[in-house]
Amino acid sequence: MNEAGSAFPGLSLDCRGMKCPRPIIEVGRRISEVGVGAVLELLADDPAAGPDLAAWCRMRGQTLLDSDPPRFLVRRES
Amino acid sequence: MxxxxxxxxxxxxxxxxxxxxxxxxxxxxxxxxxxxxxxxxxxxxxxxxxxxxxxxxxxxxxxxxxxxxxxxxxxxxxxxxxxxxxxxxxxxxxxxxxxxxxxxxxxxxxxxxxxxxxxxxxxxxxxxxxxxxxxxxxxxxxxxxxxxxxxxxxxxxxxxxxxxxxxxxxxxxxxxxxxxxxxxxxxxxxxxxxxxxxxxxxxxxxxxxxxxxxxxxxxxxxxxxxxxxxxxxxxxLRDGPTVVKRQYDLVDQLRAGIVAQVPDVDVAGDPLRRVPHLLTFSALYVDGETLTLELDKAGFSVASGSACSASSEHPSHVLAAMGTLTHGNVRVGLTWTTAVAEISQFLSELPPIVARIRATVGAS
The missing domain is CATH 3.40.640.10 (Type I PLP-dependent aspartate aminotransferase-like (Major domain))
Incomplete structure (x- = not known):
């Protein structure tokens, strides 16, 4: 399931069925649970999740490693 | 009109x-x-x-x-x-x-x-x-x-x-x-x-x-x-230039005020090469429908490009194409008569509304 070893998620959030901004709120609340340099996986099927996660990463200085709805990978940079 | x-x-x-x-x-x-x-x-x-x-x-x-x-x-x-x-x-x-x-x-x-x-x-x-x-x-x-x-x-x-x-x-x-x-x-x-x-x-x-x-x-x-x-x-065509100048300056004030007073806000669009009367911004962790309704209660009629804002299940294709945050989105359109007092009032009402919505959903 996790094809890239470096992208092995330290935490997975299943936010399928939730409407935006809920999935982004969850990511914001729980990103601190993974270490700096580690990866958080988000599962979300709201159509706004992709663009909003990308915008969140830009605003918060994090990296969106992969955007393949409904699966998204974020690396914590700070 | x-x-x-x-x-x-x-x-x-x-x-x-x-x-x-x-x-x-x-x-x-x-x-x-x-x-x-x-x-x-x-x-x-x-x-x-x-x-x-x-x-x-x-x-x-x-x-x-x-x-x-x-x-x-x-x-x-x-x-x-x-x-x-x-x-x-x-x-x-x-x-x-x-x-x-x-x-x-x-x-x-x-x-x-x-x-x-x-x-x-x-x-x-x-x-x-x-x-x-x-x-x-x-x-x-x-x-x-x-x-x-x-x-x-x-x-x-x-x-x-x-x-x-x-x-x-x-x-x-x-x-x-x-x-x-x-x-x-x-x-x-x-x-x-x-x-x-x-x-x-x-x-x-x-x-x-x-x-x-x-x-x-x-x-x-x-x-x-x-x-x-x-x-x-x-x-x-006859009297527009003075209104255009006023609207352009008011949007500048609004933009600067929002950036200074609301944390985690994504203000969209070119700050200079733009029409005089429009300003669009998105507040992180806030849903557009709630924000629109709260601003309406405070006496401001604004539009929203967020998916949750009633008219569509999809977020604004404009915001998505630009990479702007699509949730918590508000579009302010100034009218012919919008004056500085309304801009000041908007700037004093907006920050506590955003803070209150964020507190309700446990986001900060």
Whole structure:
């Protein structure tokens, strides 16, 4: 399931069925649970999740490693 | 609606204007009013009065523009080139006309002109579309350069002037074949769309027509509404520059105030090269519907491009294409009379509303 070893998620959030901004709120609340340099996986099927996660990463200085709805990978940079 | 336009509309209804193609007195009055309205629009966009047509809405004008050039140029191909942030009416018309190619925009909403020109220059292109200014974020597109490119490549350009008419001087704009607008955007009735088709444009009516408006838009026109639209536009052409200056400065204040006072906010669009009256921003972790309703309670009517804001399940394609946060989105449109006191009040109401919504959802 996790094809890239470096992208092995330290935490997975299943936010399928939730409407935006809920999935982004969850990511914001729980990103601190993974270490700096580690990866958080988000599962979300709201159509706004992709663009909003990308915008969140830009605003918060994090990296969106992969955007393949409904699966998204974020690396914590700070 | 502008007070002058509303008054003109009511007066026109009272006058009992008739069918402009009839020879009786009410018909002749109606025909005269249509002539005046065409002259006002023609002066605003640097066209001839007989090139001006009034439709039933801005969406109708866009559909007629795009589908009409696609039909007129169908032997050249079926590709319609747009930007990724054109109005949904243009995107839908382009998709239904044939092959739709939408060119990407940058973070402020400017189209990549080189990529756009390359797409327009590819063989099989029937027409190209660009906006003077984006309807959601206000960013000006390089429409003058786009006009030059289309002239050089001999591809008809559909210029969407909806957000710009009255506020941006288009009297010398060149290079377009068909221009569209909407009276609702400049303080006229929402039931009047504007379609200007240059004489030499390769445009054919994509629907059955009749004797009205030179066979370019069928059905008896709503003369009082069209007259009111012309009064509104005329007001902009005469007194607009002072209002434009005020609105531009107020939006600057609003933008600076929001950035300074609301944490985690994504303000969209070009801060300088823009229409004077629009500001769009998104507040992180806030849902657009709640924010819109809370601002309404505080006395501010704003629009939202967020998916949760009632009208759509999908977020605004404009914000998504620009990479702007789509949730918690608010679009503020200043009116003719918006004054500094309202901007100050908005800036004092907004931060606690955003903070309260964030606290409710456990976000910070």
């Amino acid at each position: 502008l007070a002058d336009a509303r008054e003109a509309w009511l007066d026109a209804q009272q006058a009992g204007w008739g069918d402009p193609v009839r020879l009786h007195r009410p018909g002749r009055l109606a025909a005269q009013a249509m002539d005046q309205a065409r002259e006002v629009v023609a002066a605003a966009v640097g066209a001839r009065p007989d090139e001006v047509i009034f439709t039933a809405s801005g969406v109708h004008a866009s559909q007629a523009a795009v589908l009409g050039v696609a039909l007129g140029r169908r032997r050249m191909g079926s590709r319609i080139v747009t930007t990724a942030v054109d109005h949904s009416a243009v995107l839908a018309a382009a998709a239904s006309a044939g092959t739709h190619q939408a060119v990407e925009v940058d973070h402020e909403g400017h189209v990549d002109l080189e990529q756009w020109a390359a797409a327009v220059g590819s063989s099989g292109t029937a027409a190209a579309c660009i906006q003077v200014a984006n309807h959601e974020v206000g960013t000006l597109q390089p429409y003058v350069e786009a006009g030059g490119i289309c002239q050089r490549l001999e591809v008809p350009l559909v210029l969407d002037a909806t957000s710009a008419l009255g506020r941006i001087d288009l009297s010398a704009a060149a290079g377009w074949s068909v221009l569209t607008g909407w009276a609702g955007a400049f303080g006229g009735p929402a039931s009047v769309g504007i379609l200007v088709i240059k004489k030499n444009a390769r445009w054919r009516a994509p629907y059955p027509t009749d004797d009205y408006q030179g066979g370019r838009w069928p059905g008896m026109p709503d003369v009082p509404a069209i007259y009111a639209a012309a009064v509104a536009l005329d007001r902009w």
